[in-house]
Amino acid sequence: MGIRTDLALEAKEIYTESVQDTGDIDGVKVDVDKTEGVTTTKITITNDNGARALSKPIGTYVTIEAPDIKYSTEVYEKACKLLAKEIKNMTDISADTKTLVVGLGNKNITPDALGPDVVSKLMVTNHMREHMKDFFGDNLTSVCAIAPGVLGTTGMETAQIIKGVCQQIHPDLIICVDALASRSLDRISTTIQLSDTGINPGAGVDNNREGLNEKTLGVKVIAIGVPTVVDAHTIVSDSIDIAFNDIQEEIPADWEKNRLIKEALTKNIKKLMVTPKDIDSVIEKTSKTVANGINLALHKNLTFEDIESFVG
Amino acid sequence: MGIRTDLALEAKEIYTESVQDTGDIDGVKVDVDKTEGVTTTKITITNDNGARALSKPIGTYVTIEAPDIKYSTEVYEKACKLLAKEIKNMTDISADTKTLVVGLGNKNITPDALGPDVVSKLMVTNHMREHMKDFFGDNLTSVCAIAPGVLGTTGMETAQIIKGVCQQIHPDLIICVDALASRSLDRISTTIQLSDTGINPGAGVDNNREGLNEKTLGVKVIAIGVPTVVDAHTIVSDSIDIAFNDIQEEIPADWEKNRLIKEALTKNIKKLMVTPKDIDSVIEKTSKTVANGINLALHKNLTFEDIESFVG
């Protein structure tokens, strides 16, 4: 289709549009909850048919949509707490859990720096667990974190690096944080996706790359992602589909010519990832939200104010 | 038209497309020169008809296009030297010229930071002119520079700030450097526009804002700009026009439906300035090119190597 997205929610939209059938998909379960300006959608892919339809592995994908997160401190706080709640729902964190947080992405490319930025805002405790126990009791669990860099700057597969670290550290849980691509500019920094399937390289071309998931790493891997880029090609091709949908009553049968128009449109736009002009401040704010969510999930009895003053 | 551009070259393209006449425009003169991977286009707007057609003031607009500037150090050096040559063509720099370079834009928003970044790479000499004369003779002219910030962060019209500075400093020449909007992602960081009309706020809505030009400041004002952002709306609307142009043989008469399609397309995309994902490194490289060009133009007998090691 020429539309690139890392969000299960959008993958489902795209599938629904392509088959022109808004009914249920076999193997895909959807639950929606709206509350105080935040929509939480839980998509569960239960079988191979669902996985094929959405081009995503079997598993659970929770999407938190908070369109006003940039403007409202209430929505921001709500989103942080909801993220923490969903992390706890997806995992089984006890006082003895040791978590490794992996910040994926290239810290020198702003829209790619979400993962490394989140890592720099975490309450990392593993190295002083013993001392902290005296002060905090069982309120703080053991947390390690690393931002390993990307293939182009390290020359190494990220999965290899993390596998090596796991062999030394033996975490009970891995949380990967990554910047995502969306089909829609509106989602940039307003949508958070959480899944229990880890990070999986595209099924097609690059398939010799290893994923970061329970199968490759031997422990549960939670992936948290926020869209920070859109493919320029997707902006155009997506606009076309929406447009033809809007006017299908006026030109329903004109299918052959429509195809011509679509082809002409898409061939004239380069595949180039674009990002909003104010991406620096967007990433700063978004990495606070994600770090707050993780800190609240992993450490008990901390108030939002404690956490917020910690991230800076 | 829904298409936003700050480039005279694109304004001419847009006009040509809108009137569907590729012939000469009364009041618009175009000269093109191609050499070693760099295309230099000089557009001269000579009368009010030309000004109306291109929505730009009467004056000269030189565009340097160097698509391979990111990949080839030869093209990069060529572009720096061509920019210096065109600055000298447009001005009348003598040993006694005092130049004020104004870096426009917001240093905290990466694609907007071109102007401030260029200012930080300039050979500023005004304050030590006397000492330098002993060493350099007449090779260095007097250069001042300021990055005044933007209305939203200063609370003051930039024109007011620069007018006040001019009253104190009395420059002979002003060079304004600014980030521009283009209609095309391909132009980002590969095209440099140079004009003798200064900076002029849009003729329409914001028309109580003062420009930075010879009329308001009392001295010649050269504007140098490089596209760093594209309106997402423009990407889509521009793609549509190109597409319909490509397929006009197949669906020439179908005009009414085409209009419907266009309307549907454009209404579904927000007005939002976007920029490439790797804008940080793009701005770093582009600000070097512009600073090199200005340094070479204002200071005599400096080699490219001198200049390059200075900015780096």
Next chain:
Amino acid sequence: MGIRTDLALEAKEIYTESVQDTGDIDGVKVDVDKTEGVTTTKITITNDNGARALSKPIGTYVTIEAPDIKYSTEVYEKACKLLAKEIKNMTDISADTKTLVVGLGNKNITPDALGPDVVSKLMVTNHMREHMKDFFGDNLTSVCAIAPGVLGTTGMETAQIIKGVCQQIHPDLIICVDALASRSLDRISTTIQLSDTGINPGAGVDNNREGLNEKTLGVKVIAIGVPTVVDAHTIVSDSIDIAFNDIQEEIPADWEKNRLIKEALTKNIKKLMVTPKDIDSVIEKTSKTVANGINLALHKNLTFEDIESFVG
């Protein structure tokens, strides 16, 4: 003396040490107030004798010392509010006051970037005063701000730039923010000095440089500064004086040899401004404190939480 300080409080200490008399100084009045971890010292220089003794112009210097500001959020909030209170004490802010805040220093040198950083965190309102009145009534006064750069990067005297801006903007009050030098590493980022004398270049060598004060600019000028650097030479020479003071009972009469030791010590250390290793985070925190103080002083009926969430 070889000891460099921009703080009136330290200038008084140095004078007291040099005359070895801890009694009152003619022309220097000192009031100290300690409350909740913050010490506020008001030094008033009332005549020429006091000005000579402290090498500072006649005027009022208020120093807020908060040693625990880095570790305690309570002390941080207290310091912000005290700064706001002292700004209001020193000025006569009404609903119609137009304030220009000037952030001095070089934004590309971290310990020098305090002024520009504070400017980027201010509630700037001058350009939308009219719109804001509808929402805020008289709660927000008119605020402009500029970070003009330094002589070495602009080629222009800062006083000239600000004079030019004042001719255009006509502020009623100017607040200059600058990074200072202290004699003590302990004061870095923990001490804030506020004075009504503006910024005055050293009386000696550079005396052709113009100051930023009521005499040169025609309106009241408040200066706010925070120490961010110490002269390495001062660290050594200051340690010597303290040491000889500590052991004066053991070697009181040995004055000739002591002088030899002092000379040998001081000649072996370069004049070089040094700053703590973690200056990046220090400047971030300190610029928040100063911006909060200014925002609270200039805008009425804002809570600390409003202000704190604004600065980021």
Next chain:
Amino acid sequence: MGIRTDLALEAKEIYTESVQDTGDIDGVKVDVDKTEGVTTTKITITNDNGARALSKPIGTYVTIEAPDIKYSTEVYEKACKLLAKEIKNMTDISADTKTLVVGLGNKNITPDALGPDVVSKLMVTNHMREHMKDFFGDNLTSVCAIAPGVLGTTGMETAQIIKGVCQQIHPDLIICVDALASRSLDRISTTIQLSDTGINPGAGVDNNREGLNEKTLGVKVIAIGVPTVVDAHTIVSDSIDIAFNDIQEEIPADWEKNRLIKEALTKNIKKLMVTPKDIDSVIEKTSKTVANGINLALHKNLTFEDIESFVG
């Protein structure tokens, strides 16, 4: 001793001063070479006595001192090439060598960011070795790189992370890059130390921390370091020793009082790492020098110009 240094050259000076004997030390061999503004000193510690005297493991320590590296492009180029030569002397690089470069330090604290900055400027080739062979033949060896972060931000011992990575990647050579502490402000960014002993935690307090060396990692480990910080305490205590040395003819026998003076001096200055005010630009330049040296050493037939344009 109260004097902290990571340089073998300074450790030898300190030892020599402490025993007041400038003769040879058993187990320490010193060779000095001066050429074109750069002094290269090779200190070889050959036995346990030498190791104890200098508090460093047995091995080779090469120091490149280039006081004018900041001002002279010739000295800069010379230093880059000398570093490359010394890396090649210390190792046995063939066309098949796979090197892992480890950038130690915290990227968010400027004087600590040398290692991560160098990593971002390396020609990393491991992931595209096969493709590159077609273009470059045996000119490029296989290079990987990682900046793992520090204990305080990762919660993990750096040695553990690197051990894990080595188990996956199997490098033939490891080069660690780190920021060092010196006793002298003059050495900051002007001195490069290269050693074949790797990185070894202090023998005393923190002795449960593992080193990065051939013993722990199983392959040869080269350490490259540049001083970026000085302990304020060291500046003072070092000045005292130099001073008493200077005046030993005048007050040789006055030992008891001298000790009093020294004690009083040193107790009045905090242990606090300081760095020059302009550390941002210092680190930028220094990381280029080190990256150039490594790139030239690991990749054959590259000119200095190729390398220089690559880093930046």
